[in-house]
Amino acid sequence: MSVMVNLDGVSKTYGRATVVGPITVDLRPGVIGLLGPNGAGKTTLLRLLSTALPSSTGRITIAGFDVCATHANRVAARRRLGYCPQEVTFPRGMTAFGFVEYIAVLKEWKDADTRHREVRRVLDLVDLGDRTAMKVSKLSGGQRRRLAIAQALIGAPDLLLLDEPTTGLDPEQRASLRGLLSGLAGTVLISTHQTEDVSALCDRVLVIDAGVIHFDGAVPEFLATAAGRVHLGPTASPGAVQTWKTGTGLVRSVGGQPAPDSSVVDPSVEDAYLLLRSAERTRQGVV
Numbered sequence: 001m002s003v004m005v006n007l008d009g010v011s012k013t014y015g016r017a018t019v020v021g022p023i024t025v026d027l028r029p030g031v032i033g034l035l036g037p038n039g040a041g042k043t044t045l046l047r048l049l050s051t052a053l054p055s056s057t058g059r060i061t062i063a064g065f066d067v068c069a070t071h072a073n074r075v076a077a078r079r080r081l082g083y084c085p086q087e088v089t090f091p092r093g094m095t096a097f098g099f100v101e102y103i104a105v106l107k108e109w110k111d112a113d114t115r116h117r118e119v120r121r122v123l124d125l126v127d128l129g130d131r132t133a134m135k136v137s138k139l140s141g142g143q144r145r146r147l148a149i150a151q152a153l154i155g156a157p158d159l160l161l162l163d164e165p166t167t168g169l170d171p172e173q174r175a176s177l178r179g180l181l182s183g184l185a186g187t188v189l190i191s192t193h194q195t196e197d198v199s200a201l202c203d204r205v206l207v208i209d210a211g212v213i214h215f216d217g218a219v220p221e222f223l224a225t226a227a228g229r230v231h232l233g234p235t236a237s238p239g240a241v242q243t244w245k246t247g248t249g250l251v252r253s254v255g256g257q258p259a260p261d262s263s264v265v266d267p268s269v270e271d272a273y274l275l276l277r278s279a280e281r282t283r284q285g286v287v
């Protein structure tokens, strides 16, 4: 599969603080989940890829265009990508259709008929086809989130960058969004705290912390890091990273020494993530 994005020694520094990098990684077509704790640098990385933010060092190449080199390259890359930020501010008074059309105009969709068809297409994709004439201010939080995603889908971009897209969506809408994203042909990078979205949707997972990649691999490889380390039993495993009493009354323990009468259970992406975070804290000497 061809490389859609290449980051070569990319970093972002504010003052003396390096919040991302240096990162060197290739992104190919597929759905990639980006996990990491609050403040890990996920949004900053997506903003770097969206070309909204210049990198401090390194080179970012999108669809063959070195976006750090020239403005013309950035414009060419922007024509190939869609970006849904974590928070979108909607201009006052606009309808759902008006907002997406406004973005389409900014994206140089000059012919009105073609543009209107495209706006209707992306609104249908996010199940807002029956809300086109509604004022954005009258939409629910989840509907506004879907509207923000719709604008990123204009023109079926080769690179789709989604910052916490499922936050605030109800289970049906979350499943519907999964259906939509899994049917796309391009490279989709999703920053999320929803580990179940990663297991349901992603073929690759990147875990970052303090701006650095700590895991990069297929979801089954990530799950394998937790194999045999998650237990269910009447009591908690001594030394476990996390334990909680489940609805069945049994205690699920992630890591630690298995307690008597406990059994090994299949790990989830969340378990693998918790174990990776714990190992990283230990490595850094943080208790």
Ligand SMILES: Nc1ncnc2c1ncn2[C@@H]1O[C@H](COP(=O)(O)OP(=O)(O)OP(=O)(O)O)[C@@H](O)[C@H]1O
Residues within 6 Å of the ligand: 014, 019, 036, 037, 038, 039, 040, 041, 042, 043, 044, 045
């Ligand atoms: N404009 C800025 N100036 C200085 N520091 C910044 C700026 N933007 C982000 N940071 C810092 O960069 C780090 C990474 O922030 P970022 O928003 O990328 O994290 P995140 O992984 O998206 O977090 P969250 O999961 O909470 O959304 C944080 O420490 C943040 O305070």
